[in-house]
Amino acid sequence: MSYDRNPPVASLIIGERELTQGSGGVFAHINPANGEHQAEIPLAGPAEVHQAVAAASHAFEIWRRTPGAQRALLLNRFADLIQQHTDEFIRLAAIEGGTPVTIGAGGPRLGEEWTRYYAGWADKIDGQVVSMPPAEELIYTRPEPYGVIGIIITWNGPLISLGMKVAPALAAGNTVVVKPAEQTPFAAQLFAKLALQAGIPPGVVNVLPGSTEAAQALIGHPDVQKVTFTGGPITARKILHQCADLLKPTVLELGGKSANIVFDDADVAFVAQMAAFWSVGLLSGQGCELPTRLLVQDSIYEQMIEAVAAVVGHLPMGDPFEASTIIGPVINEAACSRILGMVERARTSGARVVLGGERAGGDLAQGCYVRPSIFADVDASSEISQQEVFGPVLVIQRFKDEAEAIALANSTGYGLGGYIQTHDLGRANRLAAGLKTGYVHINGTRNIPACAPFGGLGLSGYGKEGGRPGLDEFIRLKTVSMPA
Structure with missing residues (x-):
C-alpha cells in the first residue's frame, strides 16, 4: 500500500472547536526518519487549558446523565470508527513517531479493543447494598464519576495510551482533557475528531498538545478531579509534587526494566x-x-x-x-x-x-x-x-x-x-x-x-489500567444510609 507522507494540519480540539493556534507557542516537528522539519504544532497554554476544562465541565453535566446503554452505544460506534481509520492511524504513526507501517496496526487494534471493552462496562456499573433490614439502617453505595479527568500521555504508542485511559473514563461517565506529547499530536487529534463523529457530545473529549505550563495548569485546575499519566519517573515526581499540594488522586503508568x-x-x-x-x-x-x-x-x-x-x-x-x-x-x-x-x-x-x-x-x-x-x-x-x-x-x-x-x-x-x-x-x-x-x-x-489489569510497582508507578480495576480508577463511591 502507498501512503501519503504529508502530515495533517495540527490543531487543538476544544469542544467542537478546532484551533490552529495556541498561546503556548509552536513546536517545530522534526521527522525522526529523515531529520527534516515537517510541521508546526500549535501548543496550548494556560488559556486554552482553562477553555478546555470549562468545555469538559459543561459536557460532564450532560455525559454523566447519559444512560449507560447510550454511552455503550456511542463508545462502540467510536470503536468502529477507530477500526475504519486503521490505515490513517498507521500513516500518522509513521509520520509523527517513525513507527514502521508493518507494525503500525497494533495501535489502532488496541485502541479499538480497549474502547470496545469499556463500552461493555458502561451499562454495568452498579453499587452494593451493605446493610439491610432487620438492621436499623439500610445502607447502600452509589458509584459516581469523578468529573473532569486530566490525561497526560507520552509519545510512544499514543493511540494505545488513549484507549487505555479515555475509554474507561468515558464509560464511567467522566469527561477528559488530554495533553498528548508535542512529538506525537496527530493520532490524538484524529482520535478526538472521531469521538465527535461517533456522536459523543462536544467537550467530552478535548485534546491539547501543550507546553509545560499547560500541563501544570491542567494538573492544578480546581475542576480537574483526577490526573492519569503515562511517562517516566522524573516527570511523574513533578506531577506528584503538584498533586500532593492539592490532595489530588493520580494514576501513574511509568517505565520498566522487565x-x-x-x-x-x-x-x-x-x-x-x-x-x-x-x-x-x-x-x-x-x-x-x-x-x-x-x-x-x-x-x-x-x-x-x-x-x-x-x-x-x-x-x-x-x-x-x-x-x-x-x-x-x-x-x-x-x-x-x-x-x-x-x-x-x-x-x-x-x-x-x-x-x-x-x-x-x-x-x-x-x-x-x-x-x-x-x-x-x-x-x-x-x-x-x-x-x-x-x-x-x-x-x-x-x-x-x-x-x-x-x-x-x-x-x-x-x-x-x-x-x-x-x-x-x-x-x-x-x-x-x-x-x-x-x-x-x-x-x-x-x-x-484490555480485559486484564495492567500497572506496576516501585519506579513503574501505581494504579491500574485494564479490566474492572481500570474502570474503578474513574469511579468514586458514595455511601447512602436511611432508617430501615
Missing part, C-alpha cells in the same frame, strides 16, 4: 524470535513493558546469545514507510544521543559486546537511527542493567537456578512486567509468585489485553 527469564527446557528458537522482536524490534525498543533484560540459565546461555543475535542481525532497519522495515528511528536527536551514551558507557564498563550499537549511516544517516545493541555478561548493578534505556538495547545475564533468577529479576527499582519461558508449569507459577511486578507473561502471552 526481565525475560529463560530456563533450559524452553524452546530456544521460539524464545530467540520473541526476545529479539520484543526487546529491540518493536518500536525500536521504545516501550515500557518490553523485556529488555534476558536472563538465561547456564546450560543454554551461549546458545541463546547466538540465537538472539542471529535474529536481531536480520531485522531490517529503514524507512518507516517501506514494507520490509521492522526497526524504525527513535523519536528524536535527544533520544538518539542519550541511548548512544548509555551504550558507550556499557561498552567501556566491561560488558561483552555481542552486537555493537552505533548510529546508522548511509541512507539513514540523517534520521535518528540507532542500530540494535546486545550486551552479555552484564553486571547486575551497572547502569545498563538498572536504568530504562528506551531504545534498541538488550542486556543478557546468566543464572543457575530459580532463586538466582528471581533475585536478578527483582534487582531493579522497576516492577512493571516479567516474562517466564519454561515448560514446567509448577516452576512458572513459583516464579510468577516470586516476581515483584504488576504483570507476568508465561511462554509468550501477549501484552496489555
Whole structure:
C-alpha cells in the first residue's frame, strides 16, 4: 500500500472547536526518519487549558446523565470508527513517531479493543447494598464519576495510551482533557475528531498538545478531579509534587526494566524470535513493558546469545514507510544521543559486546537511527542493567537456578512486567509468585489485553489500567444510609 507522507494540519480540539493556534507557542516537528522539519504544532497554554476544562465541565453535566446503554452505544460506534481509520492511524504513526507501517496496526487494534471493552462496562456499573433490614439502617453505595479527568500521555504508542485511559473514563461517565506529547499530536487529534463523529457530545473529549505550563495548569485546575499519566519517573515526581499540594488522586503508568527469564527446557528458537522482536524490534525498543533484560540459565546461555543475535542481525532497519522495515528511528536527536551514551558507557564498563550499537549511516544517516545493541555478561548493578534505556538495547545475564533468577529479576527499582519461558508449569507459577511486578507473561502471552489489569510497582508507578480495576480508577463511591 502507498501512503501519503504529508502530515495533517495540527490543531487543538476544544469542544467542537478546532484551533490552529495556541498561546503556548509552536513546536517545530522534526521527522525522526529523515531529520527534516515537517510541521508546526500549535501548543496550548494556560488559556486554552482553562477553555478546555470549562468545555469538559459543561459536557460532564450532560455525559454523566447519559444512560449507560447510550454511552455503550456511542463508545462502540467510536470503536468502529477507530477500526475504519486503521490505515490513517498507521500513516500518522509513521509520520509523527517513525513507527514502521508493518507494525503500525497494533495501535489502532488496541485502541479499538480497549474502547470496545469499556463500552461493555458502561451499562454495568452498579453499587452494593451493605446493610439491610432487620438492621436499623439500610445502607447502600452509589458509584459516581469523578468529573473532569486530566490525561497526560507520552509519545510512544499514543493511540494505545488513549484507549487505555479515555475509554474507561468515558464509560464511567467522566469527561477528559488530554495533553498528548508535542512529538506525537496527530493520532490524538484524529482520535478526538472521531469521538465527535461517533456522536459523543462536544467537550467530552478535548485534546491539547501543550507546553509545560499547560500541563501544570491542567494538573492544578480546581475542576480537574483526577490526573492519569503515562511517562517516566522524573516527570511523574513533578506531577506528584503538584498533586500532593492539592490532595489530588493520580494514576501513574511509568517505565520498566522487565526481565525475560529463560530456563533450559524452553524452546530456544521460539524464545530467540520473541526476545529479539520484543526487546529491540518493536518500536525500536521504545516501550515500557518490553523485556529488555534476558536472563538465561547456564546450560543454554551461549546458545541463546547466538540465537538472539542471529535474529536481531536480520531485522531490517529503514524507512518507516517501506514494507520490509521492522526497526524504525527513535523519536528524536535527544533520544538518539542519550541511548548512544548509555551504550558507550556499557561498552567501556566491561560488558561483552555481542552486537555493537552505533548510529546508522548511509541512507539513514540523517534520521535518528540507532542500530540494535546486545550486551552479555552484564553486571547486575551497572547502569545498563538498572536504568530504562528506551531504545534498541538488550542486556543478557546468566543464572543457575530459580532463586538466582528471581533475585536478578527483582534487582531493579522497576516492577512493571516479567516474562517466564519454561515448560514446567509448577516452576512458572513459583516464579510468577516470586516476581515483584504488576504483570507476568508465561511462554509468550501477549501484552496489555484490555480485559486484564495492567500497572506496576516501585519506579513503574501505581494504579491500574485494564479490566474492572481500570474502570474503578474513574469511579468514586458514595455511601447512602436511611432508617430501615
